[in-house]
Amino acid sequence: MKPEKRQNRGRKLEINLEQAVVIKRKPNNKKKSPKEDPKKPKKPPTAFFYFLEDFRKIFKEQNPDVNSMRDIGKACGDKWRSMSFEEKVPYYDRATEKRAEFEKAMSDYLKRRENGDLELSDSE
Numbered sequence: 772m773k774p775e776k777r778q779n780r781g782r783k784l785e786i787n788l789e790q791a792v793v794i795k796r797k798p799n800n801k802k803k804s805p806k807e808d809p810k811k812p813k814k815p816p817t818a819f820f821y822f823l824e825d826f827r828k829i830f831k832e833q834n835p836d837v838n839s840m841r842d843i844g845k846a847c848g849d850k851w852r853s854m855s856f857e858e859k860v861p862y863y864d865r866a867t868e869k870r871a872e873f874e875k876a877m878s879d880y881l882k883r884r885e886n887g888d889l890e891l892s893d894s895e
């Protein structure tokens with residue numbers, strides 16, 4: 772078989788179809804992650820997110836013309852970095868309390884799941 776000649780942007784391109792390599796695509800064998808149990812406790816936010824919640828309210832009052840989350844987040848990050856540890860303590864305390872509640876709820880959840888008291892539904 773003669774090699775085909777094709778025009779490619781003004782240059783001649785010769786392709787020998789007998790020697791052409793066929794590239795096969797691999798099948799998409801990504802494992803689907805199991806669906807999360809809706810009864811599983813959710814992790815609590817970090818201290819920064821508690822600060823962000825308070826800061827956003829104050830920032831909106833002082834700057835009503837700024838609506839961009841990017842600008843608010845940037846200002847919040849700058850403020851958080853400039854704060855001393857003593858100023859951050861209330862947020863760390865709140866996060867620690869919520870983390871303790873989460874740990875307790877998670878241990879209860881795992882006990883119920885091990886005992887079979889918790890129904891896992893595959894259809895969701």
